[in-house]
Every structure is written in C-alpha cells, then in structure tokens.
Amino acid sequence: MFERPDVGERAVLVHIDFTAHDDAEDPGEFRELVTSAGVEPVATVTGNRKQPSPRFFVGEGKLDEIRDTVAAAEADVVLFNHALSPSQERNIERELQCRVLDRTGVILDIFAQRARTHEGKLQVELAQLEHMSTRLVRGWTHLERQKGGIGLRGPGETQLETDRRLLRERIKSIHKRLEKVRKQRNQGRRARRRADIPTLSLVGYTNAGKSTLFNRITTSSVYAADQLFATLDPTLRRLELPDVGPVVMADTVGFIRHLPHKLVEAFRATLEETTEANLLLHVVDAVDERRDDNIEQVESVLAEIGADEIPMLQVFNKIDLMDDFEPRIDRNGEGVPVRAWVSAVTGEGLELLFDAIVERLAEDVVHHFVRLGPVDGKLRALLHQADSVLSEHYCENGDTLLEVRLQNRDWLQLLSRAGVAEDSLRFEAPGL
Numbered sequence: 541m542f543e544r545p546d547v548g549e550r551a552v553l554v555h556i557d558f559t560a561h562d563d564a565e566d567p568g569e570f571r572e573l574v575t576s577a578g579v580e581p582v583a584t585v586t587g588n589r590k591q592p593s594p595r596f597f598v599g600e601g602k603l604d605e606i607r608d609t610v611a612a613a614e615a616d617v618v619l620f621n622h623a624l625s626p627s628q629e630r631n632i633e634r635e636l637q638c639r640v641l642d643r644t645g646v647i648l649d650i651f652a653q654r655a656r657t658h659e660g661k662l663q664v665e666l667a668q669l670e671h672m673s674t675r676l677v678r679g680w681t682h683l684e685r686q687k688g689g690i691g692l693r694g695p696g697e698t699q700l701e702t703d704r705r706l707l708r709e710r711i712k713s714i715h716k717r718l719e720k721v722r723k724q725r726n727q728g729r730r731a732r733r734r735a736d737i738p739t740l741s742l743v744g745y746t747n748a749g750k751s752t753l754f755n756r757i758t759t760s761s762v763y764a765a766d767q768l769f770a771t772l773d774p775t776l777r778r779l780e781l782p783d784v785g786p787v788v789m790a791d792t793v794g795f796i797r798h799l800p801h802k803l804v805e806a807f808r809a810t811l812e813e814t815t816e817a818n819l820l821l822h823v824v825d826a827v828d829e830r831r832d833d834n835i836e837q838v839e840s841v842l843a844e845i846g847a848d849e850i851p852m853l854q855v856f857n858k859i860d861l862m863d864d865f866e867p868r869i870d871r872n873g874e875g876v877p878v879r880a881w882v883s884a885v886t887g888e889g890l891e892l893l894f895d896a897i898v899e900r901l902a903e904d905v906v907h908h909f910v911r912l913g914p915v916d917g918k919l920r921a922l923l924h925q926a927d928s929v930l931s932e933h934y935c936e937n938g939d940t941l942l943e944v945r946l947q948n949r950d951w952l953q954l955l956s957r958a959g960v961a962e963d964s965l966r967f968e969a970p971g972l
C-alpha cells in the first residue's frame with residue numbers, strides 16, 4: 541500500500557447527469573479516485589441538465605448551490621467529475637472564489653503521486669504541464685500553491701508561476717529526457733532478457749490491491765530475494781522461485797474507468813513494461829460489484845498495447861471480505877491454473893498463488909543436463925553469454941556436462957544460432 545501524503549483537503553464533488561451529452565462517468569468511482577488522491581470528499585452536488593453551459597458548465601442556480609455547499613462544508617476545493625475547458629474552470633473559480641479541478645486534473649494528481657518509474661514520472665509531468673499550460677492565467681498563485689494540495693503536486697508547486705515561455709521550454713526538455721530514458725530502458729530490458737530473468741507484471745484496476753499484494757509477496761514471502769532488483773525503482777523487485785529461479789516482479793499504475801483521452805499516453809507509458817512480461821498477474825477486487833466489467837476493460841487495454849498474447853493468471857483478491865470463502869486455484873480445461881483466490885491482507889491463498897505462478901512460469905522454462913563435446917563450443921559460449929549455465933563439469937574424455945536453465949524460446953533460439961539440432965544433443969538425468 542502507498543504512503544499517501546496527508547493533505548487533509550476537503551472537497552465538494554460535482555456530478556451532473558446530462559440527457560443530451562455523452563458523459564457517463566460514474567460518481568461512485570469518482571469518490572474513490574478523490575479519496576485515493578488523499579482528499580476527503582465532504583459533500584456532493586448532483587444535478588440534471590440537457591447539456592453543459594459554455595460559461596460555467598452548470599447553470600447559475602447550480603453554481604449558487606455549489607457555492608453554498610462549499611461554505612457550509614468548509615471545503616478547500618471543488619472537484620468536477622467532468623472535463624472542463626480551461627475557461628470554464630477559470631470562470632467557475634472566479635465565481636466561487638475557490639479552487640476548482642476537473643476530472644483530468646484529479647487523475648493527473650493521482651498519476652503524479654503514483655508514477656514510480658522515471659519514464660512514468662516524466663510522462664505524467666508532461667501531461668500535467670500540457671494540461672496546465674492552457675490554464676495558466678488563474679488567480680491561485682498564493683497560499684494554496686505553497687501548501688500543495690490536489691492538483692498542485694508534481695510540477696505545479698514550482699511551475700505554475702512561471703510564464704508560458706518557460707513552460708514550453710520545460711515541455712521541450714521533458715520530451716528530450718523522455719527520449720533518453722526510453723533508450724536507456726530499452727537497453728535495460730535487453731540486458732534483463734539476456735540475463736534471462738523472467739518478469740511478472742501486476743496489472744489491474746485501481747484499488748484492486750496490487751500494491752498490497754506486491755509488498756506482501758516481495759517483502760514477507762520466503763521467496764523474496766534479499767536485495768532489491770533495482771534500488772532506484774521501488775516498483776521492481778526480485779524473487780527466487782523454486783524450479784524457476786530468479787524472477788523480477790513489477791507493479792504498475794492502476795486502471796481508471798474512462799481515462800481522459802489526453803492521459804492515455806501517460807498511462808500507457810507506465811504500462812509499457814508489461815508487454816515484455818513473461819506472466820501477467822491480473823489482480824481483481826473479487827468483491828467489487830463491477831468486477832466483470834473491470835476485467836473486461838483491463839483485458840481490452842492490454843490487447844490494445846499488444847500484451848494480450850502474454851500468459852495471464854487472474855488473482856481474485858480480498859476473499860477475506862467474502863463469507864466462508866476458502867482460497868483455491870481454478871484451472872482451465874487443460875488443467876492450467878488460470879485464477880487464484882487470495883487475500884493480500886490476511887495472506888490467505890498466497891502459497892497456492894505461488895504454486896500457480898511457478899507452474900505457469902515453469903511451463904516456459906527448460907532445465908537440462910547436457911553433455912557437450914569440443915565441437916559444441918559455440919553453443920557452450922552462447923549459453924554462458926546468456927547467463928544460463930547453472931553448473932559445469934569437465935569429463936575425462938574432454939566433454940563438458942552443463943546444467944542449463946533458461947526460457948524455452950531462448951533455448952531454441954540459441955540452438956539455432958549455434959547451428960545445433962536439439963535431437964543431436966546428449967541429455968543426461970540430474971545427478972549422473
């Protein structure tokens with residue numbers, strides 16, 4: 541779970557149903573989003589309208605109602621569950637004399653708190669700056685800015701008072717840095733692939749329990765490796781799994797319903813690593829009434845980023861909230877584990893989950909004892925290069941007995957690079 545800054549801001553939420561406007565956001569989810577941004581929703585103003593008004597988004601009567609609610613609830617900020625144009629946001633702020641943020645601003649604030657990879661952070665900062673550059677001329681340049689608060693985290697605290705030219709320069713420099721980070725990341729990924737360390741990526745809806753599970757698995761399990769895989773990146777950790785060896789586990793930013801279009805890029809950047817994963821753990825809040833819909837949405841985004849071919853194991857979480865529910869593993873018709881029922885909080889089902897993970901990953905791993913002669917020098921060298929040799933014994937006749945473990949696809953690729961046919965090799969049973 542995340543340590544969230546105790547901002548302690550009080551928010552009035554605004555949700556309007558439009559009969560002639562396609563804006564079907566869910567007020568319940570908005571409340572959750574606001575809460576997870578560390579803000580306390582203290583009142584909600586709802587209403588019906590044919591379509592948004594160009595000036596204030598809502599009608600003047602509704603605006604009065606919001607103003608009264610802000611005063612009565614002693615709120616610090618008004619959060620609209622809608623996309624507002626920059627001028628609407630400004631007009632409403634001026635009328636209410638209170639800070640206003642739209643749905644995009646709220647989501648950006650969450651991303652700013654959660655983006656944990658360097659690239660993800662830059663991508664979010666870029667989206668924030670771009671969102672902000674159209675909203676620069678507003679009156680909240682005093683107190684609130686210094687205090688921080690929703691929508692003011694990330695670059696907001698330092699950048700809002702700079703002028704547009706500086707902002708443009710900053711955006712340009714982030715683009716450059718992003719390019720550099722992408723290059724480095726590709727190299728990092730290549731290195732990891734070379735070292736043949738399988739990656740497990742946790743994906744899922746916001747609030748499903750990914751971070752809780754990630755921390756539980758990587759800090760309290762017997763398989764947690766001592767060292768962090770990359771100390772700079774808390775979203776990557778290393779585990780040692782039986783029959784599989786070392787694996788890297790990666791956490792990701794949660795999915796959000798109806799992600800505003802201009803945030804899709806930032807969100808995807810945070811997800812991009814999943815396309816390289818060997819196994820996706822799709823964490824699902826098993827007691828959420830929108831469970832099936834959430835699953836569908838996650839799967840469709842994964843398909844869009846080309847991650848739908850990656851083996852997936854669903855993790856139905858929060859079974860402690862279900863009556864009399866025993867942890868279990870569900871298997872498909874071929875006997876392959878496809879779903880684990882667990883509680884990340886109580887730890888129930890985690891051992892079964894590990895078994896299922898190992899079973900799914902081991903499908904792809906080959907573990908051979910192979911006898912190589914002097915003519916197989918190239919294969920031997922390639923196996924060493926790929927960091928796949930667990931042990932090596934020299935035999936009296938000049939052969940070498942190698943114990944190798946690697947992904948099956950890499951094994952086949954190395955054989956082909958070395959020009960060796962698998963059935964020409966001499967395999968031995970372990971211990972001989």
Ligand SMILES: Nc1nc2c(ncn2[C@@H]2O[C@H](COP(=O)(O)OP(=O)(O)OP(=O)(O)O)[C@@H](O)[C@H]2O)c(=O)[nH]1
Binds near residue numbers: 654746750860
């Ligand atoms: N009862 C119960 N609550 C859980 C369990 N796992 C997580 N939670 C709670 O669910 C909420 C969300 O958990 P997180 O781990 O932050 O969820 P997440 O999927 O990482 O959410 P994002 O970071 O928003 O993507 C927290 O309040 C957790 O305490 C569980 O097994 N049982």
